Amino acid sequence: MRGPVAAVGAILAILTMARAALTAPPAAPPVGARYTEVTTAAGIAFQHRHGGQGRKYYIETTAAGLCWFDYDGDGWQDLYFVQSGPLPGQPRPPSLGFSTLYRNLGDGRFEDVTAKAGVANAAGYGSACTSADYDGDGDADLYVTNFGPSVLYRNNGDGTFTDVTEAAGVKDGLYAASAAWADYDLDGRPDLYVANYVDFTMNDQKYCGDLAANRRSYCHPDAYGGLPDMLFHNEGNGKFKEVARSAGIWDPIGKSLGVVWVDFDRDGDDDLYVANDATPNMFYRNDGNGRFTDITLIAGVCCSEDGTPQSGMGTDAADYDEDGFQDLFVTNLSNEPNELYRNLGGKGPFAIVSYPSGLAEPSLLMTGWGTAFLDFDNDADLDVVVTNGHPMDDIATVSDIMSYAQRASFYVNDGAGRYRERGAEIGDYFKRADVGRGLAVADYDNDGDLDLALNPNNRPGILLRNDGGSAAGHWLSVRLTGVKANRDGLGALVTVTAGGKRQVKEVRSASSYMSQNDLRLHFGLGAATRVDQIEVRWPGKPPRVEKVGPLPADQFVTLKEGLGVVEKRPPGR
Amino acid sequence: MIRFDSKRLGSGAAVALLTGCLVACAGGSRDSGGAPPPAGGETVETALQHADSAFKDGDYTEAQKGYEEALRIVPDHPRAIVGLGTCGLKNRQVKRAHDLLVDHLSRHPENTAARLVLARTLVRQAEFPEAAAQLRTVLESDPDNLMAHYNLGFIAYRSHDYDTAMQHLQKTLALRPDHPEAHYTLGLTEMATGKYDDAVTEFEKAIAIDPRHVGAHFNLAAAAARAGRNDLAEKERRAYADLSGRSKADAEESAQVKAASLKAVEALMAERYEEALAEYQTLLAAHPQYAPLYNDIGRVQLKLGRRTEALESLKQAVTLDPTLSEPHYLLSNLYHQMGDDAASTRERATFAALETIPEGKSAY
Numbered sequence: 001m002r003g004p005v006a007a008v009g010a011i012l013a014i015l016t017m018a019r020a021a022l023t024a025p026p027a028a029p030p031v032g033a034r035y036t037e038v039t040t041a042a043g044i045a046f047q048h049r050h051g052g053q054g055r056k057y058y059i060e061t062t063a064a065g066l067c068w069f070d071y072d073g074d075g076w077q078d079l080y081f082v083q084s085g086p087l088p089g090q091p092r093p094p095s096l097g098f099s100t101l102y103r104n105l106g107d108g109r110f111e112d113v114t115a116k117a118g119v120a121n122a123a124g125y126g127s128a129c130t131s132a133d134y135d136g137d138g139d140a141d142l143y144v145t146n147f148g149p150s151v152l153y154r155n156n157g158d159g160t161f162t163d164v165t166e167a168a169g170v171k172d173g174l175y176a177a178s179a180a181w182a183d184y185d186l187d188g189r190p191d192l193y194v195a196n197y198v199d200f201t202m203n204d205q206k207y208c209g210d211l212a213a214n215r216r217s218y219c220h221p222d223a224y225g226g227l228p229d230m231l232f233h234n235e236g237n238g239k240f241k242e243v244a245r246s247a248g249i250w251d252p253i254g255k256s257l258g259v260v261w262v263d264f265d266r267d268g269d270d271d272l273y274v275a276n277d278a279t280p281n282m283f284y285r286n287d288g289n290g291r292f293t294d295i296t297l298i299a300g301v302c303c304s305e306d307g308t309p310q311s312g313m314g315t316d317a318a319d320y321d322e323d324g325f326q327d328l329f330v331t332n333l334s335n336e337p338n339e340l341y342r343n344l345g346g347k348g349p350f351a352i353v354s355y356p357s358g359l360a361e362p363s364l365l366m367t368g369w370g371t372a373f374l375d376f377d378n379d380a381d382l383d384v385v386v387t388n389g390h391p392m393d394d395i396a397t398v399s400d401i402m403s404y405a406q407r408a409s410f411y412v413n414d415g416a417g418r419y420r421e422r423g424a425e426i427g428d429y430f431k432r433a434d435v436g437r438g439l440a441v442a443d444y445d446n447d448g449d450l451d452l453a454l455n456p457n458n459r460p461g462i463l464l465r466n467d468g469g470s471a472a473g474h475w476l477s478v479r480l481t482g483v484k485a486n487r488d489g490l491g492a493l494v495t496v497t498a499g500g501k502r503q504v505k506e507v508r509s510a511s512s513y514m515s516q517n518d519l520r521l522h523f524g525l526g527a528a529t530r531v532d533q534i535e536v537r538w539p540g541k542p543p544r545v546e547k548v549g550p551l552p553a554d555q556f557v558t559l560k561e562g563l564g565v566v567e568k569r570p571p572g573r
Numbered sequence: 574m575i576r577f578d579s580k581r582l583g584s585g586a587a588v589a590l591l592t593g594c595l596v597a598c599a600g601g602s603r604d605s606g607g608a609p610p611p612a613g614g615e616t617v618e619t620a621l622q623h624a625d626s627a628f629k630d631g632d633y634t635e636a637q638k639g640y641e642e643a644l645r646i647v648p649d650h651p652r653a654i655v656g657l658g659t660c661g662l663k664n665r666q667v668k669r670a671h672d673l674l675v676d677h678l679s680r681h682p683e684n685t686a687a688r689l690v691l692a693r694t695l696v697r698q699a700e701f702p703e704a705a706a707q708l709r710t711v712l713e714s715d716p717d718n719l720m721a722h723y724n725l726g727f728i729a730y731r732s733h734d735y736d737t738a739m740q741h742l743q744k745t746l747a748l749r750p751d752h753p754e755a756h757y758t759l760g761l762t763e764m765a766t767g768k769y770d771d772a773v774t775e776f777e778k779a780i781a782i783d784p785r786h787v788g789a790h791f792n793l794a795a796a797a798a799r800a801g802r803n804d805l806a807e808k809e810r811r812a813y814a815d816l817s818g819r820s821k822a823d824a825e826e827s828a829q830v831k832a833a834s835l836k837a838v839e840a841l842m843a844e845r846y847e848e849a850l851a852e853y854q855t856l857l858a859a860h861p862q863y864a865p866l867y868n869d870i871g872r873v874q875l876k877l878g879r880r881t882e883a884l885e886s887l888k889q890a891v892t893l894d895p896t897l898s899e900p901h902y903l904l905s906n907l908y909h910q911m912g913d914d915a916a917s918t919r920e921r922a923t924f925a926a927l928e929t930i931p932e933g934k935s936a937y
Binding site: 148173174199201202203204206207211225226227228250252253280297298300303305306307308309349355356361362364365398399400401 | 665666667668669697698699701731732733761765787788790791792794795798799810813814817831832834835838839841842844865872876899902921924
C-alpha cells in the first residue's frame with residue numbers, strides 16, 4: 001500500500017505547490033520613495049552613550065528618544081537628541097556629549113545650538129523629550145525626562161530656554177520614560193503625562209544572568225517593580241499639579257515605556273493609551289469631567305491575543321483602515337508580535353489584527369521600540385516604520401537565532417490595510433543592523449515628504465532623508481494654531497477630503513518611543529492635485545468645527561482657529 | 574490543502590507546538606525505528622535515563638549532556654536525537670537543533686517525532702510555511718497524528734486560511750474531543766470569521782475542559798461582547814482578571830505597598846538612606862507579612878553598614894517567601910563578609926537555583 005500512498009502524497013504535494021503558486025501574493029510595485037542617510041552631510045554628530053562600563057546597570061538598556069520641534073518658529077523643524085550617559089555618579093568624559101539641540105538652517109544642514117539654548121540636560125540621565133507651548137506664549141517649550149528628576153525648559157522666545165522645573169512642579173523624580181502633552185480637560189492649556197518605568201535605583205543593582213558561568217546580563221523587567229505614572233495638570237499660572245490619583249489613572253504596578261494620547265471614540269477629548277513592559281498595557285477613556293475610566297479589558301488592548309501581557313515599548317495611533325477612527329499599534333519584545341489593535345467604531349472594543357495585517361510575522365525575531373504610522377510615499381495610505389534592537393547586548397551568547405543589533409523594519413501598506421516589510425528596498429539603512437530605540441518623523445527639508453531621525457542605543461544618531469516621496473504623490477501639510485484651544489491644537493481632529501478619499505488625523509505631541517514627531521499633519525494625496533475640504537474639529541467645550549477648501553495640493557498651510565487659512569507656503573520654504 | 578499567503582507566522586504557534594512537546598522530547602517516538610542496536614544498549618539506556626530524568630527536572634543543560642552521550646554511543650539514536658533537539662529549543666540553541674534534526678532526517682525520514690521537533694524549531698525561527706510542510710509530511714505517514722493536525726490548524730489560523738484551520742482543528746477534535754487548545758483555536762477562527770456565537774460555544778468548551786484557560790476567558794469576553802451578550806462578557810472579564818492576577822484583590826497589597834513606597838524610592842535614588850529606611854519601616858508596620866519589604870529594609874541596612882540588622886531582615890524575607898531570590902544573593906554576600914563561607918555558598922547556590930533558569934525570569 002505504501003506505493004499508492006506515496007504517489008497520492010506526491011500528487012497532493014504538487015497540487016499544493018500549484019495552488020500556492022496560484023494564490024501567492026502578486027509582486028508588489030516598486031517602492032515610491034527611498035531613504036538616504038544624510039546624518040554627516042547635515043552636520044549632525046550626535047552620539048548616544050548609555051555610560052555603561054560592564055556592570056550592566058538596568059538603565060543602560062532603555063536609552064533615549066528625540067524630538068522634532070520648531071523652537072525658533074522659523075518654519076523649519078529643529079531636532080533635539082536626548083543623551084543618557086554618563087551613569088549617575090560617574091564623571092562625564094570629555095568625549096561624551098550632552099543632549100543636543102540642532103537648529104535647522106533650512107538648507108539641509110543643522111547647527112548645534114545646545115549651549116546657547118541652554119538645553120543640555122547636563123545633570124540628567126536622559127530618556128525622552130516632548131514639546132508643546134504649555135504657557136501659550138507662542139513658542140515651543142521642551143520637557144526632558146530623566147532617570148531621576150526630569151526638566152521643563154521654558155522657551156524664552158529669543159533662542160534660549162530657562163529651566164523652570166522646580167517652579168512648575170513637574171520634576172517627577174522617578175525612572176521616567178516617555179512623556180506627552182495633551183489638553184485632557186479642554187481648558188486650553190496643555191497638561192503633561194509622564195510614564196514611569198521600574199523602581200530600579202543605582203543602589204539596587206541585582207544580579208541577573210548565569211552566576212555559574214560568571215556571565216552577568218541585563219535584568220529582565222520582572223526583576224524590578226513598577227512605578228505609577230504622573231499626570232501633571234496645567235494650572236495656568238506656570239505651575240502644575242499632579243493629579244494621577246484623582247483623575248483615576250493611578251497604576252503603581254505598571255512598567256510604562258510608551259504613551260500616546262488619542263481620541264479613540266471621537267467624543268472630543270483625548271483618551272490615554274500606555275504601553276507597559278511585562279505588565280498589561282493600559283487604556284483610559286476620558287470621561288470629560290477631568291476623570292478617566294480604565295477600559296483596558298473592555299477594549300481588549302492590554303495584551304496578546306491569548307490575554308498575556310507583553311513587553312510594550314513604543315506606541316502610535318492612527319486611522320490605518322480609513323474608517324475615521326484611530327487604531328493603536330504597539331511594539332514588543334522578540335518572540336512577541338508587534339500588535340495592531342483595530343478600533344471597532346469607537347464604541348470600546350478593538351480587534352487584534354496583527355497577523356492578518358502582515359505586521360506581526362516579520363516582528364517575531366525582533367525587539368521593536370520606536371514606531372510611527374506615516375505615508376512615506378504620499379499614496380494616501382499609512383505605512384509603518386519600527387526600530388529594532390534587543391535589550392541584552394549578549395543575547396547572541398544565549399540564543400543562536402537572535403542578535404543585539406537588528407535591522408529596522410519598514411512596512412508598506414498595499415492600500416487595503418495589508419502590510420509587507422520592504423525595508424531593504426526603502427534604503428540602505430534598513431539593510432544594516434543597529435540597536436534601535438527612539439524614532440521621530442518630520443518633513444525637515446519642507447519638500448513635501450516625511451523624513452526620519454533615530455536615536456539608537458549607545459550609537460550615533462541617524463538622519464534619513466526621504467527622496468522621491470513628494471514626486472510619488474501629491475500632499476498637503478497642515479499646521480494648526482489654536483486661539484481658544486491650546487495653541488498647538490493638540491487633540492484637534494483634522495479631516496482632509498481629496499480624490500474621493502477622507503483621511504482623519506489627530507494633532508498629538510509625543511508617541512513612538514520617548515520621541516515626538518513634527519506637529520504638522522502630513523497628508524499624502526496620491527493623484528489628487530486638489531484638496532476638496534479641510535475640516536478641523538478644534539478641542540474645546542464644546543468642540544468647534546471649521547471647514548476650509550477647496551485649495552491646491554502640494555503646499556504647507558497654517559489654519560488659525562476662527563480665521564481659517566492664515567498662511568500658505570510652497571515646498572522648499 | 575493549506576494556502577499560506579505570508580511567509581511567517583507567530584510565536585503563539587511556538588506555544589502551540591510546545592503544548593505537545595513532552596510526547597516528543599521525553600516520551601519518545603512511536604515511529605522512532607525501534608530499539609537501539611544491541612551493542613552498547615545498556616549504556617545508551619543509562620545515558621537516556623539520566624537525560625530524561627534531568628529533562629523532567631528542568632535541567633536542560635544536564636539533559637543535553639545525557640543525550641549527547643547517548644548519541645556518542647549510538648549515533649543517530651532516534652530518541653536521543655529527539656531529546657537533544659528538544660533540549661536545543663529549551664536552551665535557545667534553536668538553529669543548532671534545527672541543523673541536527675535536518676541532518677538526522679536526511680538519513681531517517683521515518684522518525685516522526687524528530688520531524689515534529691523540527692517543525693518546532695522552524696516555528697521558533699518564524700518559518701511557518703516550512704513548519705507546515707514538515708507537519709504535512711508527518712500526516713503522509715501518520716494521517717491521524719493529533720499534534721500535526723492541531724498545529725497545522727493553528728498555523729492555518731495564523732495565516733488567516735480559516736477554511737483549512739477549521740478542517741484540521743475539527744479533525745483534531747474528532748481524534749480527541751477534550752483537546753482544550755483545539756476548541757480554543759477553533760473559537761479564535763470562528764471569531765476571525767465573524768461567527769461570534771460559534772466562537773462563544775468553542776471558548777466555553779475549552780473552559781469546560783480547562784477552567785483556568787486564560788486565553789479562552791479573555792477571548793470569550795470579547796466574543797460575547799460582539800455577540801451582544803454583555804452579561805457574559807462582563808463575567809468573563811472578571812474571570813480573566815482573576816486568573817491573570819489582574820484582579821484588585823490579588824494586586825491590592827502589592828499596589829498599596831508600591832504606592833506607599835515612592836518616597837522611599839526617591840530617597841534611595843538620592844542616597845538618603847536613613848530616610849528610605851524610615852519610610853520602609855513605617856510601611857512594614859502596616860504590612861508585617863509582606864516579604865519584599867524585609868528585603869528592601871535589609872538592602873538599605875546594608876547600605877548603612879548595619880550588618881546584624883540586615884541579616885535578620887533578609888532572613889525574615891526568605892522565611893516569609895522562600896522563592897524571593899534577591900535576599901539569598903544579599904545574604905550570600907553578607908555571610909561572605911562575615912566570614913561564614915559555608916553559609917555564603919549555600920545562599921549563593923539557592924540564589925543561582927532560583928535565578929538561573931533557562932528562559933527564566935532573570936534575563937531575557
